[in-house]
Amino acid sequence: MDVSEVCPTVDAIRAFLEYLVDPLLQEDHSTNDDLPLSQHEKVANQVHSVALLNNYYHRKLNQELAFLPYREFCKIIVDLRPAMSAYMKFTLLPEYAELVDAEQQLSLAEKAIMSAYDICLYLDASKNDPNIEGWPISKVAVLLVDNEKENCFLHFNSIPHGVWSLIEKDVDTLDQISEVTSEIKSPCKRRRVIMKRSKVILNEDQLLQVGYSAVKEIAGVNSIDMMLLGSYTVHSQSKERTASRFYIMKGSQSIDEGFTQVPIKDLIESFRGPLVKRSSCSWKATAVVNYFHMLPYSEIISEWISRMQITEDGIKNQPISENEYEGCASDVKDQGQQDRPKVLKIYVRRNKKDRKVVNPSMQHHSNECTRTIEACVTKQIGSHDTNQEGPNTRNKNGPIKVDTNSSDTPNQRPKRLIKRPSRFNT
Template identity: 45%
Template sequence: MILTSFFAHGILKKIDNWSSESLSLAMDMSDVCPTEDAVRALLEHFVDPMLPAKSSLLDNPSQSQRQAVAKQVHAVLLLYNYYHRKQNRALEHLGFDSFCKLAVILKPTLLGHLKFMQISNVKELDDPENQLSIMEKTIMHACDISKVLDASRENPNVEGWPLTKVAVFLVDSKNEKCLLLFNSITQGVWSVIEKDLEVLRQSSDGTTETKQVDKKRRVIRKPSIADSKINLAGFLQLAYSAVKELTGMLFSVHKTMEYASVIQGVTQADLIVLEDGVAYSVNKEKEATRFYIMQCTKPVNDDAIQVSINDVMNSLQGPLFEKSSGRWTVTPVVEHFHVLPYAGILSEWMHK
């Protein structure tokens, strides 16, 4: 009798533990933004501002409208398929078909931006160039990128990926503020200074030379990470060039776009490299970026380099969505989509 009672007590205790674990898991899952709500919130943030105030299923978007919306949808897919799922790996990966169908359900006017999905009698995709719309090509491309980045891994393995871009995180002389650009690449998103490169080649006299090639010409070779040691000088010169070009122009870094500032006369002598590294690209599949943290020692207008570095770092961590009044909305992490690839390098630099 005592043994039976003890056994029953043990079973009840296990059941109680299982119930507690299940309840804890359920509570944890309740804090996770579901797939449909996540995509809806991202579409509202990125795509809604690009759509006409009064739109219908009969609208025929212009080429420029199609391109603008496609660029925004690219961010939506990467933020959900990679970043949101990296934090919540139980969520489903949205492929081409599933994302297109969900997007149209949530935003019916997006049907006008689709082509292949509207042709019910076509079952096979054998000619993507002609069968897909601009947005569908973008969706397929973004799905491929997110698969390669792999949300199940802590960090993507970029070994052997070609370096196709340099990026610069420019900070002031006190390491308190930084320069970020708003709406520069994607509407509603902050980004660092970036410059594409096509070819880094070894010049005949043995010095490393950076050469950018017209995109209409065929690129024969792109430098890989394995080549980076011999190309460091070329990458660095391109980074200096990117900073000089940007700071020599009239530009705005204020989120409300109410005013603009100019940093004039910044030269290579005014810049100090504080940190560098290699990061993955969210723009192209299996491509990498040479990233630099540079300090501008020259006094500049406070309006030009005005974003608090601490605020940026806080915006690179935490969930992408928060629930308020029963509705899921995006957090500042989403607004820093183009800075997220460099979060690890920035964090290491901050903790030195």
């Protein structure tokens, strides 16, 4: 994207507010005390999303944009939307006011914005991928797909409103982290904490059960009707320095109402492009904002569907013809077993008794199997000898030599000279 096409910060915030916050704002308010708590919570969730979109995702696409300070962001949204003043407290105070007690001085919306700022600071839009190693899991997310793995099931207007969402469930991180005081930089110089991993950590089985429980609770699908297709760990958009455990599951049972079936290919296309685009004389939010809640999983979903298509097209996991095993199937299948000297004994006896090739066209495959098995067995026999001179020699009972330079001509048997140890003699 050219510099001239980069949406300025204020215009981007205006576009995000128009899409996510405006539908919830009331014009007939006087003070924030007149609004119900549920309304404060809804607006707080929406401005949390606006802060994430501006200071992380929009900057990630446009690295030349600067990180917008917390208090400046709050003042901009009040200037752009005066109705937001009913949801703000600390922002309305004079510039010289200091934040001493965040719990008392900040409104729900201001707390949500500060949380989003902390998340953006740790994710760091200047990096390609955030370093989430050691972060505790705060959320489990599930992408539920149909039997054909062509469509997924999403729900709309959950949290935040106006965007598509996966099946998600919060995980109690209190059992996974402990808090210690520390002095680190913060937008408002408030006292911060660094979270450390404690000894009590949810293991993979427990997290997977949370995922199954979420699908049952939200979509009405039982765990016995689901199949796990993939599991991943990505950064969380809910809490700072925490991660989300992401699962892709296939469901064979009907989904409850409230979910929309979306083609996965269309979903991947919806992840691409800018968040805002110029429309006439103003900037408007694009369709990507509809799916911004799923952006942490976008790359994983794209790679997963690509691998699945390659596999289904036959480029990978091609079935092996039964003819490829003809004449040496028992020996190839037994290579992974520990009793390899026994395999060699059976193989040598059979070839001494029957040197006739029943199917000359399969001689090439037989030669390949012969060289593979002889190499494996010779290596195992040599591994029991403490006086090895080379990979194919043993001094105790005389040398064992294997000629692997056999011809692949169909009517010519491979040349090999095997002098068996005395313990193999019958």
